[in-house]
Each structure stands twice: as structure tokens, then as C-alpha cells.
Amino acid sequence: MDFKDDAQLDSSQVESRGRGRIPGGGLAVGGGAAGILALIVALIFGINPGDITGGDPAPVGPGSDLSAQCKTGQDADQNEECRVVGVVNSIQDYWPKVAQNYEPAKTVMFSQQVNTACGAADSSVGPFYCPADRTVYLDLSFFKQLESRFGAKGGPFAQAYVIGHEYGHHVQNLLGTNARAEGDRQGPESGSVRLELQADCYAGAWAKNAYETGLFEKPFTKTDIDEALSAASAVGDDSIQERTQGRVNPDGFTHGTSAQRVKWFTTGYESGDPNRCDTFAGGI
Template structure:
């Protein structure tokens, strides 16, 4: 992926909160890779960390950005050179696209953090992976997740794999605005949770097809870029994660869909470029 060097970035859409504390120690995390994977099973690309922490909305999350991204993230050239600036560029492109597709679109900010963060959905730490909080309409992301994606889940830590993850989370924001996020819930191969997650994958593919039209990228994504996204989607399938964590594949515990399903729905979105083709709630998935 190659940003347009002259594209002007809006860094106000991304906050860098730095290292955050979680009162009372926050989440109790199991030790080693198995513990981390177990949490990723529950929340990777998830929606609400409060469901696991048992906490409700956190009072006064205390947004205090640790550094001003505007000082270093000004153009597409910066996004090509710096990981945080790349997040800014991808977020800018996503919001530019979805503002043309959703009537009355309201922008969602992304908060970068390290180790732990307070949100209106509760407290979370890095092991939960990226997530969207529908209460405060923020996407929360610890960039160290991408190292885990590679070292523990087997997907390469590449620019477009990262972009897919961010695009998936903004898919949840679109669902929140349009009302389909409310259909999330339950476990199992045909559950509302799986259908919501697969639609977010499809929305990520739709954005990828249309991203160059937002003006932030110099050219359409290459086949190699798209393959990076497909590899990441496959790595976070329920069946793949269950196997990597040493267990048997149990469809009754699915919450995000199989590797094949996640690849299929991203591909559906990418080939069609049409959000209307992302109806995962009708018929089989």
C-alpha cells in the first residue's frame, strides 16, 4: 500500500493516549500465549471489553493524549514512514469513505494506547486486542497487537494487515450507526455475534475496493496487499484460534466465524465494492 505523498492527514481523528493504568489491576490475564489467545478468542476485533471485565461505563476515562500526532503526521509521505501516522491515514480514508455511504455519518475516533486503557465500556488491557466501544464511539488499539497477530496467530505484521484490522473496527462503528450492531449476541456458528463480525469483515473489503477514491492512496491496493488482509482474516477465524490454543474446534463456541467465512466475506465486500452486498443477516453464512 502506498499513500499519496501530498495527501493531507487529519491527526485529530486519532489520539495517542500512551501508557494507561487500570484501577484495581484491571483484567486478570492468564499466563503465557495460551492465556493471551484465550482472551483473543473472546474479544479479538470485539465490541465491548466491559462484557469480560464485568465493569460498566468507566467514570471520567481521563483522555490525556501523551503526544500530539499532528506534529509528525501531516502528509501521506509521513504515513508511509511511520506506523502511527499510517493509522491516521487509514482512519482518515475510512471516515472519508463511510461519510459518503451513511446518511448523517458521525466520525469515530481511534485511541492508541499501551498496556491498558479506560473507556466508557469499562477498563481493558492490551491482551483483549483491538475493539470498538459503542458507548463512546471510539476504536481502541494497542499497536503491540500486531506483533501478537504475527507471533501467536501466524499472520504477517504488514501495513495492509494492520489496515484490515482497523477497517474491521470501523465496520462496527458503521453497524452502530445503522443499527445492525444491536443484532450481536450469543455464541454458535449461526449466532448474531458471528453475523455481526462477518459483516464487519465485508465492510472492510468494501472500503478496500473504494479506498483509492478517497484521495489518501496513490493507487489501488495490489493483489499482494489484499492477500495480507486475507491471511489476517484467516488467522483470526474461530476454528483457527481454537486449534492454536490447543483445543478442538467447537462450533457452539463460535463468536466471529471460521477462517473460511472471514475470508469469504472480506472477499465479497472487496469484489463488489458495495455495502449493500454485506447482508450477513439473511440466509446462510
């Protein structure tokens, strides 16, 4: 993934908040990865995570000045936070062209914990979208966990896939798709799984069209897409359950299997058409 050196970045779409320490070592999230997945589902549906964790985050200090350090595509190639800015800029250039009445969403990069309109969350949640404040929240340490804990290849485009997925949730929120999954939050055919797979497909559709946003030097390569597929596979419900619990329980699925996540990202990428992403019609 290579940005055009002279591409102009809009850092106003991304905020970098300061760093802090969580009292007592962190918010209590029971049940290993199953608990983490439940917390992510809570955030997607706008439930206060504090109702699950019973915790509140500590205050944090000031964040980075992105406007000073993230100005061009060259900055995005050399700095991880600037790369996030570039990816967000591309995604938010793409969606107004294909989704009527699209409204921009801010991304907040945080460290360890964050307060949101959906409640308090810590870094164990991973990246998430809060519909109550229409904001994507991203702790960059998650991408290291993808490699070290879940066996993903990592790489810049793994990050881009995750960001694209979270903005897929923003599109769903604007379209009212979230309502189709309410009250149906677990199980292999659940509304929650269908919602997540659709967000994967939306990420793929953006990836196919990202070059047209004018920020990238060339279309994404097979190596880039392989990084995305590796990340998608690593965060499948079956893969996470097998790694953390030693067994697979489909009744606890919230995001879809590794194979399903790869399938739906690929569907979006190969078609380049978000209209091909209707995971609520038929089998998945």
C-alpha cells in the same frame, strides 16, 4: 500500500495515549484465547470488561503529539502511528458517501491498558470498538502478535484491514445492527458471528473504494489484499481455538471461521458494495 506524498492528514481523528504498566502483570483473562474472544464480545456489546476481568487499569502518561508528526502522506509511509491516521482518514472519507447519517468516530491508540466508556481493557483484548463512546481502540502491539502468535503475514495492509473492520462495527452501531445480535453471542450461526463477518465485509468494501478517497498513490495491490486475507484467516475462531486449545469447538464461536472471514472480506472487496454485506440474511 502507498500514500500520496502530498496528501494532507487530519490527525484530529486519532489520539495517541501514553504508556504505563499493569499492576501484577496484567488483567486476568481466563481461558486463553476463548477468554479473550469473550472479552472482545463484551466490548462490542458495550458490557463493562471489568465485570469479566475484575481489574482496573493503571494511569498512563501523556501520548504522542500526532499533529506535529503526522501531516502528510509521506509521514504515513514512514511512521506507523501516522499510517493509522491516514487509514482512519480514508475510511472516514469513504463511509459518509455510502452510509446515510454517518458520524465520525475517533481512534485511540494505547499501550498496555486503557479506560473506555465500556470499562477497562488491556492489550490482550486486541483492537476493539466501544459503542458507548463511539471510539475504536487500538494497541499497535496486536499486529506483532498477529504474526508471532497467530501466523499472519503482517504488513501495513493487515493493519488497515483490522482498522476497517473496527470501523465496520461503528457503522453497525449507527445503523442499529448490534441489536440484531443481542442475546445471541456464541455459536457457529450466532448473531455475534454474523456481526463480525459483516464488519469484515465492510472492511473489504472500503478497501475496494479507498483509492477514490484521494489519499493513496494507487489502488491496493494483490500483495496488499493478501496481507488482509492472511490476517482475516489468522483470527478465525477455528484457527485461534486450534492454536490455543488444540481442538475446535463451534459452540464457542464468536467471530466466524477463517474461511468465513476470508469469504466475507472478499465479498466486500470484489463487489465494493456494503449492501452486499448482509450476513443476517440466509447462510454464512
